[in-house]
Amino acid sequence: MSNAKKAIFAAIRKALPAPASAPTIAAELTQLRARVTATRPDRVSGPPDEVFLDRVQSPGVAATAERIISWDEFPAVVMRYAEQHHLAPNIALQPHPDLEALNWGGCQTHDHIHTDETLAVGLALGGIAETGTLIFHSSPQSPTLFAFLPLHHVVAVPYKNIWSWMEDYVASFDGKSPPRNVNFVTGASGTTDIEGALVRGAHGPGWLHIVVVGAAAQ
Amino acid sequence: MKNNPPRVALFATCLVDAMRPQIGFAALALLEQVNCVVEVPMGQTCCGQPALNSGDQDGTRKIAKQNIKLLAGFDHVVVPSGSCAATIKKDYPDLFEADPVWHAKAVDLANRTYELLSYMSDLWGWRPKDVSYATTATYHDSCSGLRSLNVQAQPRKMLADVTGLELLPLEGANVCCGFGGTFCVKYPDISNAIVGEKAAAINATGAALLLGGDLGCLMNMAGKLHRDGSKVRAFHTAEILAGMGDGPAIGETA
Amino acid sequence: MNAFQGRVTAALADATLKIAIDRTTNTARSKRTAAIAAWPEFAKARELGRDIKDHVIANMEYYLNQFETNAKKTGAKIHWARTGQEACEIVVGICKAANAKSVTRSKSMLGEEIGLPHALEAAGIERVETDLAEHIIQLAGEAPSHIIWPALHKTREQVGELFKAHHTDPGALETVEQMVNSARRNLREKFMAADVGISGANFLIADTGAICTVTNEGNAELTTTPPRVHIVTAGIEKLVPSMVEAMTMLRLLVRSATGAELTQYTTFHTGPKRAGDVDGPEEFHIVLVDAGRTTMLAEGLAEMLRCLRCGACMNHCVVYRQIGGHAYGATYPGPMGSVITPSLDGLEKSQDLPRACTLNGQCQEVCPVAIPLPKLIRGWRTKAWVQGYEPLHTAWALRIWEFLAVRPVLYQLASNMALRIMPVFAKGGWISKMPLAGGWTRYRDMPKPQGGTFLAQYKKHQAAK
Numbered sequence: 001m002s003n004a005k006k007a008i009f010a011a012i013r014k015a016l017p018a019p020a021s022a023p024t025i026a027a028e029l030t031q032l033r034a035r036v037t038a039t040r041p042d043r044v045s046g047p048p049d050e051v052f053l054d055r056v057q058s059p060g061v062a063a064t065a066e067r068i069i070s071w072d073e074f075p076a077v078v079m080r081y082a083e084q085h086h087l088a089p090n091i092a093l094q095p096h097p098d099l100e101a102l103n104w105g106g107c108q109t110h111d112h113i114h115t116d117e118t119l120a121v122g123l124a125l126g127g128i129a130e131t132g133t134l135i136f137h138s139s140p141q142s143p144t145l146f147a148f149l150p151l152h153h154v155v156a157v158p159y160k161n162i163w164s165w166m167e168d169y170v171a172s173f174d175g176k177s178p179p180r181n182v183n184f185v186t187g188a189s190g191t192t193d194i195e196g197a198l199v200r201g202a203h204g205p206g207w208l209h210i211v212v213v214g215a216a217a218q
Numbered sequence: 219m220k221n222n223p224p225r226v227a228l229f230a231t232c233l234v235d236a237m238r239p240q241i242g243f244a245a246l247a248l249l250e251q252v253n254c255v256v257e258v259p260m261g262q263t264c265c266g267q268p269a270l271n272s273g274d275q276d277g278t279r280k281i282a283k284q285n286i287k288l289l290a291g292f293d294h295v296v297v298p299s300g301s302c303a304a305t306i307k308k309d310y311p312d313l314f315e316a317d318p319v320w321h322a323k324a325v326d327l328a329n330r331t332y333e334l335l336s337y338m339s340d341l342w343g344w345r346p347k348d349v350s351y352a353t354t355a356t357y358h359d360s361c362s363g364l365r366s367l368n369v370q371a372q373p374r375k376m377l378a379d380v381t382g383l384e385l386l387p388l389e390g391a392n393v394c395c396g397f398g399g400t401f402c403v404k405y406p407d408i409s410n411a412i413v414g415e416k417a418a419a420i421n422a423t424g425a426a427l428l429l430g431g432d433l434g435c436l437m438n439m440a441g442k443l444h445r446d447g448s449k450v451r452a453f454h455t456a457e458i459l460a461g462m463g464d465g466p467a468i469g470e471t472a
Numbered sequence: 473m474n475a476f477q478g479r480v481t482a483a484l485a486d487a488t489l490k491i492a493i494d495r496t497t498n499t500a501r502s503k504r505t506a507a508i509a510a511w512p513e514f515a516k517a518r519e520l521g522r523d524i525k526d527h528v529i530a531n532m533e534y535y536l537n538q539f540e541t542n543a544k545k546t547g548a549k550i551h552w553a554r555t556g557q558e559a560c561e562i563v564v565g566i567c568k569a570a571n572a573k574s575v576t577r578s579k580s581m582l583g584e585e586i587g588l589p590h591a592l593e594a595a596g597i598e599r600v601e602t603d604l605a606e607h608i609i610q611l612a613g614e615a616p617s618h619i620i621w622p623a624l625h626k627t628r629e630q631v632g633e634l635f636k637a638h639h640t641d642p643g644a645l646e647t648v649e650q651m652v653n654s655a656r657r658n659l660r661e662k663f664m665a666a667d668v669g670i671s672g673a674n675f676l677i678a679d680t681g682a683i684c685t686v687t688n689e690g691n692a693e694l695t696t697t698p699p700r701v702h703i704v705t706a707g708i709e710k711l712v713p714s715m716v717e718a719m720t721m722l723r724l725l726v727r728s729a730t731g732a733e734l735t736q737y738t739t740f741h742t743g744p745k746r747a748g749d750v751d752g753p754e755e756f757h758i759v760l761v762d763a764g765r766t767t768m769l770a771e772g773l774a775e776m777l778r779c780l781r782c783g784a785c786m787n788h789c790v791v792y793r794q795i796g797g798h799a800y801g802a803t804y805p806g807p808m809g810s811v812i813t814p815s816l817d818g819l820e821k822s823q824d825l826p827r828a829c830t831l832n833g834q835c836q837e838v839c840p841v842a843i844p845l846p847k848l849i850r851g852w853r854t855k856a857w858v859q860g861y862e863p864l865h866t867a868w869a870l871r872i873w874e875f876l877a878v879r880p881v882l883y884q885l886a887s888n889m890a891l892r893i894m895p896v897f898a899k900g901g902w903i904s905k906m907p908l909a910g911g912w913t914r915y916r917d918m919p920k921p922q923g924g925t926f927l928a929q930y931k932k933h934q935a936a937k
Contacts, residue, residue, distance in 0.1 A: 004552035004762075008708065011766035012532050015774075025531050029713055032524055036720060039517035041510070041733075060732060095750075112750070115664050131734045140748035144697045148690045148737075166719040178680050180746050181693075184738035189690040191652060192730065193605035193621055194628050195492065196499035199652040202604055203659065204690025204737065230926045232877075236887050237919065239926035246930075258930050261880040269874055271831060271850065272866070273857030277874040284878050361832035394790045398830025403911030404866065405828050407484055410915035411794040412830075441916030444902055469901040469919035 040165050041130060048129040049159040049212055055132030056210050061187040062200075063132070065210040067159075075104050077211055078121050078154050082107070085152060085207070092120040092150060096141040099123050099156070113149050120150035120205075124185075126161030127210075128169055131186055134210065135169060138181035147185055153205040155185075159214040224293035226254040229285075229331075231302045232264035233433045238468065241433060244460035245298045245334050252342040254294070261288045265302040270309055271399050279320075282310050286323050295331040298456055299432045300363015301399075303333040308366050333363055334456055335431050339372035345379040351463045352382030355427035356420060357455075359392045360435045373431060373455045380458060386423045390416070397438040413442040421448050427467075428452040440468040476824035479799040489625055493796050496624045500787040503731025504838070511727065521724045522842045525778035528678075528711045529769070535678040535711045536760070543681030543758055546743030551759040556586030559761045563588060563670065563703055564595045566757055570701045572597055572667035578685065578695040579603035580672025581619050581781050582705050585803045585816070586763055588670070600662045602691040604655055611638045617797030619804060620729050620783035625796050659691075669695040669753070671741075673706035674780070675721060676758075679714040682742040683758060686725065686735045693739055702741070702753035709765050709777040715740070721780065724840035728782040764816050776811050776848060778841040785835035785845060791828055800825060807835035811848045819852060823861045826852035884927060891921045 001009075013019070020028075044051050049067075056063045068077060082089050089107035092114070093099055099121065100111075113120055123142070124134040134155055138144045147153060163169040189204030200206045226249055230242040242258070249256045266281035285306065289295045297303035307328045314321040338344040355377070363369035370392075377385055396402060396412025403409075416439055420428050428443070428450050430436045440452035451467035466472050473481070483489055508514050528535050540550050553559035567575060575597050577583065589610075592599045601610040605623035609616060611634045616622030623631070632645040635654050642654040671692050673683040683704050685692040696702045712718050718740075726732050745752035768776055786792040786806025797805035802813040802822065810825040826849045835845045856862060862870075876883040897906040898920035905913050912918055 002552050004554045004558060007554050008552055008760075008762045008766060009533060009536075011762070012536075012769065015766060015769040016530065016532065019533055020531055022534065025527075025534055028527055032520065032527060033716060035516070035520050035523075036716065039513045039520050039720060039723075041513060041723070115660055133734055133738075138749065138752065139746075140750060143750045144693060145751050148693045148697070166722070167716060170715040170719060178682055178740065178742045180742055180744070180749060180752050181697075182682075182740040182742075183693065184734060185736065186732075186734040186738070187736050189688070189736055191604045191689050192496075192499070193603070193608070193623055193689075194626075194631050194648045194651060196496035196621070196624075197628075197648050199649050201656065202652055202689035202691070203602065203656060203663075203694055235926040236891060237921050239922055239924065239929050242926035242930065258927065260927060260931070262927070263877045263880050263883045266877065269870060269877075271853065272862065272870050273850070273853030273855070274870060274874070275854055275857075277870070281874065281877050284880075361830070361834070365833040365837055392834070394830045394832035394834065396790060396830060398832065400866070401828070401830045405480070406911045406914050407480060408791055408794055408828060409830075411484055412790045413916065437919060438916065441902075441912070441918055444917045445904070445915065466901065469917065471901040471920070 036167060040167070044129050044164040047216065048164045049162045049215070051129040051164070052127050052132060052162045053212055055129060058132065061132040063187050063208040063210050065212065067212040067215060069215055071098070071102060071213055074156055074211060074213065075102050079107060081154055081209055082119060087119050087152065090119070092117045092146065094120065094122040094142060094146045096123045113143070113145050115149060117150040119152045119154070120146050122146050122153060122155045124155050124157040126163065126169065127157050128163055128166055130165045134185040136183040136185065137179040138183070139179060144181050144183060147183055148204045150205050151201065152207045152209070154209045154211065156211045156213050159212050159216070162212070223253045223255050226256045226294045226296055227289050227292040228256055228258050229262055229265070229289065229295055229297045229302070230258065231297060231299045231433070233437070234298060237437065238433055238454070240462060240465065241298050241454045241456055244454065244456040244462050245296065247460040248334070248338055248344070248456060249296060252338065252344055257292070259288050265305040267302060267305045268400055270305065275313060279313055282313055282324065283320065286310070286320070286327050289327055292330065294337070295327065296334050296337050297331065298334040298454065300333045300360050300367050300369050301432050301434065303331055304362040304366035306331045333367050333369055333431070335373045335376065336367060336369045339376055345376055346459050349459065349461045350381035351458060353427055354384045354386055354425040355429050356386045356388040356423040356425035357391060358388060358395060358428065358430045358435065358439065360430055360432035361394050363431050364392055369431060373429070376459055377429070377455065383458070386425045388423055389419045395435045395439050397435045399434065402438060413438055417442045417446055417448065420450055426451065429455045429458060431455050436468055444469055474824065476799070476801060476828070479801055480795050483795040483799040488627055489796050490794070492625050492627045493793055495627070496621050497787045497793055500731065504728060504784060504787070507727040507731040507733065517720060517724055518840055518842055520720055521840055522778060524712065524717045524720060525841050528713065529709065529774055529777050532708065532711070535713065536708060539676050539678040539681060539711060542679060543743070546681050548681060548743050548756045548758050551757060553759055553761045553763070556761070556763045559586050559705055559759050559763065560588055560591035562759050563705065564591055564597070566701065566703055567592070567597055567668050568595065570668055570755070572701070574598040574600060574662070574666045575668045575670060576600045576602050576663055576666040576695040576699065577606070578669070578671040578687065578692040579606045579622065580705060581803065582672050582707050582761060583670065584616055586705070586761065588705065600659070600666065602659060602663065602695050603687070604652065604689060607655055607659065608634060615798065617805065618783060618786060619781050625798065663694040664698050666699045668701040668703060669699040670703045670705065671696050673704050673710055674725065675718050676706055676711045677715060677718055677740065678711055680742060682740040684718060684738065684740050686722070686738050688730070688736045690737050693737060696741060696753065697751050699753060701755040701757070704741070704758045705761055706758065707765055708760050708762055725780045725782050728780070728784040728838065728840040768815050771815065772851065773811065773815060773848060775843050776808070778843055779808055780840060782840055784838040784840065788834045788838050790830060790832065807845045807849065808843070811845060811852070814852050819855055819859065820861055823856045826856070884925060887925050888928060891924060894921055895923070
């Protein structure tokens with residue numbers, strides 16, 4: 001143990017001379033966890049993917065969004081987005097096999113991201129309905145910087161991976177070892193650092209377009 | 219309770235005692251309307267808050283003990299100030315945490331102590347009858363009463379039954395006026411900046427009267443309003459409820 | 473006039489400062505109010521947040537050990553620092569070992585607290601502040617004046633001037649959008665060129681060894697991902713047991729800070745780059761810093777260790793909103809600063825901070841973890857009194873008054889005597905100048921006492937019955 005650690009722990013012990021046992025601590029924690037449900041904003045009523053679509057377009061998150069039924073439609077959505085924003089159809093395509101398998105005819109793609117990338121297309125692991133949040137887990141197929149360097153980020157998210165509350169996402173990975181980065185992305189980059197006024201595109205993307213893929217059978 | 223009227227001590231507070239006895243008489247008039255047997259214990263001085271907020275706990279304990287003894291035996295102790303009532307109700311027990319005998323006495327006193335306006339409204343459901351005052355007023359929530367004792371709706375409810383009185387909302391009614399007891403004389407520049415904003419908000423309501431439940435805050439705001447040439451007049455809410463609004467406001471001569 | 477009073481006088485005379493403070497804090501308060509109103513479960517969540525932090529603080533040894541063990545498993549290197557200086561030495565040492573020429577920094581109040589910006593500069597390492605506000609004050613050569621909006625004291629006009637002087641090709645700088653875009657262009661290459669990225673941590677997740685950062689701009693991830701080395705500095709009180717508790721704390725923190733439900737970017741960083749990763753740091757260092765936290769624990773300030781650094785207390789503080797952050801003369805301004813600073817800098821030097829407070833309690837009311845700030849502030853006043861720091865004239869005035877307050881007969885005599893003298897100074901119903909009352913009458917009039925104490929009048933009244 002380093003001297004500094006020893007000294008810090010000695011100081012803690014001096015201030016708190018009777019540490020609780022591990023089982024006592026665990027029991028206390030269980031009691032705390034039992035209280036979580038009653039504290040969540042009670043607003044996720046309805047299928048989480050629908051609430052999610054609603055939340056991401058709410059003024060607080062202010063992303064744009066749409067739903068497509070099948071993956072095949074995704075490239076067309078991206079092309080339409082590029083056209084609407086007068087962007088060249090030259091995209092940084094997140095190197096995920098599910099994206100690479102699609103037909104990107106009609107546009108140029110590259111699998112890495114430039115410092116001044118204009119348009120990147122990505123695939124989120126999932127989303128959270130409560131907050132309108134996209135979740136990315138870093139991996140060779142999901143480099144972190146894809147969500148931070150482009151000016152425009154168009155992200156597909158499978159409807160089945162949309163959890164109601166933040167805790168539901170956490171629970172579904174409970175016990176699994178986490179990736180290097182878990183990124184929660186809730187809207188485009190923004191800053192309120194000058195006089196509290198919100199301006200988008202501070203360092204990260206200035207535009208975020210979310211595409212929910214798939215829908216429950218009626 | 220109505221069959222057996224409570225014996226009530228009026229703890230007037232040092233500021234009311236010295237600066238504006240009329241608030242004490244207004245409180246007496248209100249308490250008599252709910253048939254309390256009211257007494258004014260002659261040995262009272264101050265709750266000790268100036269000492270407590272200056273950090274002198276020993277000095278505060280001496281004053282607290284004197285008040286605990288003085289106010290023993292009364293069914294209720296009523297205070298026409300949220301700030302002083304909170305000192306007795308919330309701070310006295312904390313001051314004697316290490317002294318079980320006095321702690322028990324302090325808790326007992328705390329349980330019997332009430333701020334005047336909430337006492338009238340919460341305990342007695344009292345509303346003014348036949349009090350009329352055709353004017354406009356705005357209400358400032360003094361901080362201790364608001365945050366320590368939850369005094370907010372009660373004065374407004376009672377004032378609503380004063381015939382002809384129109385209450386106009388005050389922007390930032392729950393924001394401190396900058397009085398802060400000794401703060402206002404220790405840091406007069408900061409206090410002035412705070413009460414300057416408060417006075418501007420009061421003027422902006424267009425109300426003729428400023429009402430509140432704590433004389434310290436009222437003196438601070440009224441004093442600033444007067445220095446700045448405002449025509450707004452200030453009263454303690456109890457004075458209006460007791461029908462004494464036709465008398466001189468704070469800083470007016472009879 | 474002491475140093476604090478001097479800074480206060482300067483701040484109160486600065487009309488531009490007041491405009492800047494109002495623009496940001498007014499927005500912050502109204503956004504927070506709306507966010508809390510839309511969350512009926514807030515009161516319960518706040519109690520849970522308070523209890524989670526208390527649980528962690530009470531079991532700090534356990535959770536620190538758990539965090540260290542788990543973080544090491546992920547490949548993170550853990551360092552311990554007793555003091556701010558020790559922490560700076562560790563960080564500078566890592567930078568030097570990495571041959572770092574340029575370091576990007578994502579805003580961290582701990583970094584400010586321990587003097588990390590200065591330490592990096594002293595070591596000759598180029599420091600690039602990436603948070604927009606920190607970038608602004610770095611250009612201005614100033615210290616932060618708020619813990620969420622460090623450049624809150626600057627108006628947009630002042631920021632425009634700064635960018636015009638310092639940015640390459642700033643273009644037009646008339647709107648806030650243009651200013652933000654200029655900063656984006658100017659900082660872009662610096663993110664990618666840095667050798668080391670330094671961040672703080674909003675939370676340390678004990679059961680996984682992850683650290684959590686929270687930003688709106690995305691600058692934390694751009695600071696921590698491209699460089700070869702990521703260094704985290706974190707206070708040892710930042711622990712939460714697991715991701716579950718982190719979610720509760722995030723709901724509380726973000727709404728209280730900016731009124732949003734989540735910041736745009738919330739990232740959990742767990743160790744260095746993995747096999748096959750195309751980005752991410754090769755080295756991941758976590759410096760766990762005491763710097764006075766265990767002292768706070770020992771001296772009765774455990775409740776202060778709950779603090780999430782959301783800034784709500786200062787946005788709602790009537791004193792902060794008049795004098796701004798710099799007047800406090802410390803890293804942490806406002807109510808939370810008035811509790812922390814005496815512990816960090818010594819009470820004698822900072823005794824004015826707990827005294828310059830009206831104890832109105834709004835800070836406690838808005839605190840997302842219910843820290844009893846007024847009680848803790850009053851605790852410092854008690855210590856200051858006991859240690860004899862109270863200025864002599866007010867101490868003696870108080871003692872004389874206390875002497876009278878426990879002698880009711882004398883007290884009444886003295887009161888009635890004073891009440892006979894005071895009207896001499898009155899004009900009509902008001903006193904605008906009176907000996908010994910300058911603190912009051914400099915800015916406000918004092919109502920003339922009605923005449924005779926209440927007790928004396930009451931006695932007469934009863935006798936006449």
